[in-house]
Amino acid sequence: MSTPLEPSQIEQIQAYDAEQRYKYLVKEVVSNREIWILTDEHGCVMLNTDDEDCVPVWPNKEFAESWATGEWENCKAEAISLNKWHSRWTYGxxxxxxxIVIFPNQDEDGLVVFPDELDFELKQQAKKSGNR
Incomplete structure (x- = not known):
């Protein structure tokens, strides 16, 4: 379970560029053993790029909830355990x-990666940090 972030931390992390947010997400997800999505009555929220249909993911509840505005104001942030992500979500x-759209923020899009790429990065980070 993650520790709530301070407003100053949130502001600082929101200012990261897409690559920095990707690295932050990988470290946070492995450290907290959970990744965050938004859901509504139809299931997981999706984004569309020119080329891909994507599932946006965030490293912390606060960032996922900050996206639940406007047309998404009825969405709820939902944590998925890292084990469930590896065993079900990547393959699904x-x-x-x-x-997957990695940690989009209000100002810019996140990086778009394929599920196996994120899975690989998460497993590499887990090896580095000794979390398996």
Whole structure:
């Protein structure tokens, strides 16, 4: 379970560029053993890029909730355990030919990666930090 972030931390992290947010997400997800999505009555919220249908993911509840505004104000932030992500989500997203948007913020899009790429990065980080 993650520790709530201070407003100053949130502001600082929101200012990261897409690559920095990706690295932050990988470290946080491995450290906290959970990744965050937004859900509504239809399931997981999706974004569309020119080329891909994507599932946006965030490293912390606060960032996911900050996206639940406007047309998404009825969405809820939901944590997925890292084990469940590895065992179900990576394969499910690949089977559905969905990509992942890494930690989009209000000012810019996140990086778009494929599920196996994120899975690989998370496992590499877990090895580095000794979390398995």
């Amino acid at each position: 997203l690949e089977d559905d030919e969905l990509a």
